[in-house]
Amino acid sequence: QSVLTQPPSASGTPGQRVTISCSGSSSNIGSNTVNWYQQLPGTAPKLLIYSNNQRPSGVPDRFSGSKSGTSASLAISGLQSEDEADYYCAAWDDSLNVYVFGTGTKVTVL
Amino acid sequence: QVQLQESGPGLVKPSETLSLTCTVSGGSISSYYWSWIRQPPGKGLEWIGYIYYSGSTNYNPSLKSRVTISVDTSKNQFSLKLSSVTAADTAVYYCARTTVTLPDYYYYYMDVWGKGTTVTVSS
Numbered sequence: 099q100s101v102l103t104q105p106p107s108a109s110g111t112p113g114q115r116v117t118i119s120c121s122g123s124s125s126n127i128g129s130n131t132v133n134w135y136q137q138l139p140g141t142a143p144k145l146l147i148y149s150n151n152q153r154p155s156g157v158p159d160r161f162s163g164s165k166s167g168t169s170a171s172l173a174i175s176g177l178q179s180e181d182e183a184d185y186y187c188a189a190w191d192d193s194l195n196v197y198v199f200g201t202g203t204k205v206t207v208l
Numbered sequence: 209q210v211q212l213q214e215s216g217p218g219l220v221k222p223s224e225t226l227s228l229t230c231t232v233s234g235g236s237i238s239s240y241y242w243s244w245i246r247q248p249p250g251k252g253l254e255w256i257g258y259i260y261y262s263g264s265t266n267y268n269p270s271l272k273s274r275v276t277i278s279v280d281t282s283k284n285q286f287s288l289k290l291s292s293v294t295a296a297d298t299a300v301y302y303c304a305r306t307t308v309t310l311p312d313y314y315y316y317y318m319d320v321w322g323k324g325t326t327v328t329v330s331s
Contacts, residue, residue, distance in 0.1 A: 145259065149317070
């Protein structure tokens with residue numbers, strides 16, 4: 099039940115800035131913090147951003163997160179080939195009582 | 209550093225019960241929440257539920273009637289049981305360490321993940 103909507107794909111050339119949107123509602127993004135996960139091909143998801151804009155130790159500062167109202171965004175600046183992956187936003191949904199993931203965005207480095 | 213490893217049968221027959229275990233190494237299972245997440249082939253992520261080391265749980269309502277998550281602190285393990293499986297339950301199953309604030313779930317995120325284990329439901 100993907101109640102968080104993301105664009106299916108995004109792309110850019112090396113060095114460019116790419117932004118991924120995540121649209122939700124008052125019961126999820128509007129009420130709780132947003133997290134972002136990166137899933138490289140064939141691997142488990144990895145926490146990339148937590149609490150809207152916090153980076154875990156080891157995550158490059160090329161990755162940044164923001165939230166406004168019922169939407170959130172992930173920005174990748176200085177895009178690199180190793181950033182090719184699927185990216186998922188996620189947040190707790192108070193109405194559904196479920197941790198919901200976004201539909202996912204596949205980032206391609208041209 | 210903390211590492212998680214899922215284990216269990218890779219093939220389960222329809223109508224039977226899927227059973228998986230997640231072993232936590234490099235740290236204690238105590239004082240944390242622990243989640244199960246799954247990903248059907250070629251699809252997105254679905255949260256199954258979580259357990260606190262004390263045993264309290266919360267399940268995805270869409271799976272609640274079939275899911276049981278338990279913990280064994282003596283073995284530093286927690287487990288997932290999913291009953292009456294069908295082909296729709298075929299997926300990669302992940303376990304993950306979880307940070308959550310209660311009662312409002314304002315903060316909820318998984319910061320350490322296992323590598324995942326593939327479970328196929330087929331006769």
